[in-house]
Amino acid sequence: MHPLFTHVRSPIETPLPSRNRDCDVSSRTDSEPTVAVAEVLPEFADAFPFEEFNRMQSAALPALLNRDDNVVVSAPTASGKTALAELAICKTLAEDGTALFLAPLRALTNEKESEWERFEEMGYSVYVVTGERDLNPRRAERADILVMTPEKADSATRKHETSRYSFITDVDCCVIDEVHLLDSDRRGAVLEVTVSRLRRLCDPRVVALSATMPNIDDVADWLDAPDETTFAFGEKYRPVPLNADVKTYSHGENAFADKYRRLYRALDLAEPHIREEGQALVFVSSRQDTVQAAKKARDEIVERDIPMGARGDYDFHNDAADLSNDTLRQSVLDGVGFHHAGLAREDKNKVEQWFKQGKIQLLFSTSTLAWGVNLPARCVVIRDTKLHDPLEGEVDMSPLDVLQMLGRAGRPGYDDMGYAWVVCDRSDADKYRRLLRDGKEIESRLAAELDAHLNAEIALGTIDDVDDVMDWLSTTFYYARSQSAPNEYDAGSDLRNRVSDTLSALVDEGFVEQDGLNVEPTRLGQLASKFYLRLSTARRFADVAERCQDAADPDSAVSVDADDLLTAVAGATEFDSVSARSDEEDAVHAVLGDSVDDSLDAGQRKVLAILRSGMTGTTPTELKSDAWVIRQNALRLLAAMREFVDTLGPARYANLACRVEARVEHGISADAVGLTAIDGVGSGRAGKLAAAGLTSPADVVEAGEDGLVRAGLSDGVAEQVLANARELPVISIDWGDFPGTIAPGDNDMREVTVRNTGGSARAGLRVTVNGREMTAKPSYLGEATLPVAVFGADADELTFTVEVAFPALPLPTITETRSVLVR
Template identity: 70%
Template sequence: MEVAEVLPEFADAFAFEEFNRMQREALPALLESDENVVASAPTASGKTALAELAICKALADGGTALFIAPLRALTNEKEDDWDRFEDLDYSVYVVTGERDLNPRRARHADILVMTPEKLDSATRKHDSRRYDFVTDVDVCVIDEVHLLDADRRGSVLEVTISRLRRLCDPRIVALSATMPNVDDVAAWLDAPAETTFEFGEEYRPVDLNAGVKTYTHGENTFADKYRRLYRALDLAEPHLREDGQTLVFVSSRQDTVQAAKKARDEIAERDLEIGPRGDYDFHAESKDKLENDTLRKSVLDGVAFHHAGLSKNDRDLVEEWFKEGRIELLFSTSTLAWGVNLPARCVVIRDTKLHDPLEGEVDMSPLDVLQMLGRAGRPGYDDVGYGWVVCDTAEADKYRRLLRDGKEIESRLAESLETHLNAEIAMGTITDLEDVMDWLETTFYYVRGQSRPEEYDFPNLRGRVRDCLEDLVDRGFVEMDDADLSIEATARGMLTSKYYLRLETAARFADLCDRVGEDGATLETGDILEAVATAQEFDSVSARQSERDAIDAVLVGHDTGDLDAGDRKVLAILRSGANGSVPPELRSDAWVIRRNATRLVSALGAFLDRFAGPHAANLARRVEARIENGVAEDAVGLVAIDGVAAGRASKLSKEGLSTPGDVVAAGVEGLVDAGLSDGVAEGVCESAQSLPAIDLEWGQFPDAIETGENEVREVTVKNVGEAARAGIRVTVNGVEMTSTNTYLRDTETVPVGVFGADADVLEFTVNVAFPEEPLVPIAETRTVRVE
């Protein structure tokens, strides 16, 4: 069945000309029906085409399609793959982080691509102008729906799909690798039997011979990696000698590089003839095109590595050369298993455990293992593919059972029920206990609980829900009316949901706000850094022995109290990152930790703004900007200027320009003298002028006052830049007299009481801070003698 015959107007949207057997059988359900569809099929059997068929039907009907990709690294790949739709005048838009979001493009896109986490965040804010596009979806394609069973991410996918269905009721098309309980997923999504498909192994384009191989476990984990590598090469060798390709999955980006280096030496030792050494055209091509020096040397021996840290150019070349057979041995992280269709005759999983910066050492998920092994076998080239799991003898039976029986998909909602319940209450979709039960009935948790009532403690479900609600009330996230048992979110609960926080973290942030609100309490940068470093999101971070000295060196002179080793590691990364100088020993985890920390500091800033005032929020905003950009404390205000990041801020600061006001005063000529080009200087100067800028006019403020006398004078706060929300605080001898939170368009008059107290000198300070900008507060002081 040819694509052009079935969908003539979309023929160019597909990467092939004919549908295979599996695609043909699913085609009527996708194109001739509006029912929800669930399809389970072996890896590499062509499930992506089912997604594209559903998208084509939605586009043909004038609708909008949403594709949920399992990993953030894969969303951009989809954008590239679907240039084919762009060529047909349909727009594809990947919805990424908060600051990069273009709501207008999202609103007008024909195909949206999002991760479950991003969709969760967007649906929580669906009633805002920024995210209203999410309620205008006609079909939602869930790629790899078996991720429902993934730690933490699974519950996010589950509640988000349930929420999306309540918001706009799109058609759902859920695709999955082989799973035994596909009927449970179909029941959850209301897919009838005629549009539920369970394609068995007979639909695999190449048979799979999968097994488990053990190695002798030693005391040294570093040496163990090489034991597993040699075991992997033993399994790959017979295929490599027959010009068959092997794909080896390892646990980290760094391991792909190290394993490839070691494998090249070992291949030479074993006298294995692979690689295009004599191909001078390839030699020249790789030299000219590859950006990574290590990769350039490696591919000449037929060995390569692939991970998300490589440039897109290098990843694309590795994939192309592997498909052409020029690369015969490829080391990769698990991302490749979920993304590009890159099969090999032999697949070996060298590492079944991995280091997660936020979780420490964790087992690779069973879903990942099955996904990787599914890459074994090259359609059109092999009759059988070989897949091996290399593991310690103690774990061999576990993996044998997985390969024999597969993995039933379970709900993970119970593990984080309180967090998701709080989010629904904050959105206003749950207002009493009955609403909670109605909501639960829309979840996979409810369906799976009916299948396995004892394992899910289903008979006690109502009691479990009541306990969750009472706990949310006791901890200040929810308020309940005793008279009618109605429930609504508190400000704490609303902020927790909006900023995607764990409840324990939100409670700690609220405690810090309470302490700041006490008389005489001041907030320091260290308080913010410690509150974030001890957030529950970082609870599983561990410090390796090799990192301890670097952590101690960063934290010397800072009181870290009774923080544990993991908290101290996070704190060291935040402190050093804020100064732009993370020690080499900590860099492997620093990127993930800093990215999560900026989100948490932003959330803490919102808590402080709501419960402690704009000055505290401004400090958090400055700390956030420093962690994100790695810029000195006195120059942090420069990054508020569009076009100024860490490098440019450092350059300007060294030339004595440390604030946007300095930049405006210097003008284009002064910025050119500071080392910027003419064009850049013009843009930076213009951007600096678009920020708020303060002039304080003290008027007829006295120099002296007699004891016992009182006068009220006025200080004018004038904003000569762009309007912005501001906090204006007046103190005398360090004690707050007045505090105002205002939207400062032009001027604000602040009354200041001058009184003849029992002090010899009164020091009045007017301090203006902007809670939403990382600008250093403006403060001016006047001294009055008491005579």
């Protein structure tokens, strides 16, 4: 134990609660003492926004501070689990270690960065790891507290041997917030394999926190947490008792009208509490729905004459005037607000503050609010149990989300009871009643993606032979769950056979090579792992790279253009569940016309239409609601496509893929896309430059700073853009003493020199004669010399072409030709 800590005596009887014994013992909870922060953490008292730990926190505190074992805690929503994470972090910091906090959603990583400024004030560094492009490796390496989503941690652990991500192996304690996300269809397997991989890489202490879950012992077995540090805090530890139920509505034929039926039902449930000066939190399915529901609710509140609003509060009126969202500015004065991840940070902060102060009495939100911000209400209503997912179509809201949202009911210190309802169609009522009665056991989602994750481990080198495969599997939650529920999961020989079959399929499909008991990845397997591709998508992209190779042969009938690459991405398995609503079909046809690959279904054609129109910044209004999500996923796939072609095909087609990727990202024309190769030039600046007739980095350099200012850039920006443009390659081709004629039958060896007088770049160099490849090689330019054989052939004229293509820059391919007459 670190000397900064006072030894903590358990405030409950010894031994500590076993995982098999619920901590919810009524004869004990009312008399359990609490512990003062300053008493046990005098050096970290400023890290906590309160002076005394509550009953739940005090009960778990000895396990967190006095021991080094892994810890698993399940407790009701809003019972104070964040403080347990902070306890584990404080112990790690006191021992000069590095803590990693895995937040369930990207929006919540920023919340933690703001919330944990108090650690910064104490001299510790908090760093939120965001995207690949934004990563600051030095800050990450020096951070005391890292905050990441499971997806970012997965990426970091896969790339831990690179200098950019080596910091991940220095983690001493990993706190998993909301570990019950293991049960998430989309994200559970990522969390599972990431934590298992991290434990093999650096074996950190793991502290897993969860809402109430019936099978906490399975999670504890997975993480090797002993009974003494596994806690199942029951409903008695909820700060405010919860009354949860299901209410139905009359389902109609019009989905739009049904939203309002559910809204009126939600207002019926919330109204009595609002009239008693309580507050209501209503969860809806989308950002736009929060806005529309708030508008409609304001009208209905006037009709019902419900006393709400603070229009007479002069200070509040002035504060509301500072909101950047016009609709929100008008709404909050009537006591109605909305909250979603797309609001400006300051607007969100004000909404949260005003709701806590009671100035907003009715708040509409998406599920993000339930996972992160501690914003309870006396009454919680889930208006929408189904939502539109751009990649999946209409789906049921996750049971985990439902329970998390309902758990926000009840304000500690203000309410004696919290009230929560699920509003759903009559056909779904029994399903939600069972969920409220029995809870949700946490299941592993690894089985559905076993092939991709097994391939990733082989690609990473953590699995070298067949025996390693079972050793790896034994570290997963899937294995732990299979031991406790053998009838629902493969177990014993069945599990071994399943893994063996999966490995054989990876070998057959070219992702893995096997020699006896030894296994190793192929380049295809490594690329699939690097870009987190479904294996069917990786195979599809490898086929495209092969087509590009064939297309380079002048005798081949195969051709590949930008639309072929977009079609390959739109048809990827990752987009299989995208659906096209009836009102979108005309917009899709307007973009694509009739010339569409027959293999694409309606949803995939929608993806193709979004990508193709996005290349020119002309996405139809009907497609814009899903366009951002689809485009972000497509950019990852296009980056993968570029590297597949770069690795397995010719450089000029990798350059084509790079240019397509840049056009989709920035929405810019083909002739001006090279501008985006300049660091700091995105769609806005590229558009200004192109409008002024500057369509290439060479044009930018020639225009100079004055020309860039005339094009609309500010002085400082123009100076930086010009400097960045000069760092790009500037190519010249020296043909030397190249002949103009050659006699039939003669053979003359010459050399052509390719020089780069600008910034260094990787290039593919190629020499062809009459379309046939003579020489091809990769090079970091520099300067490169290419041997060229000039020979007297049957043709009357020989056309030699030198080609310089940049596979990782959206610059146009550079070509120069020389003709030699045969006579």
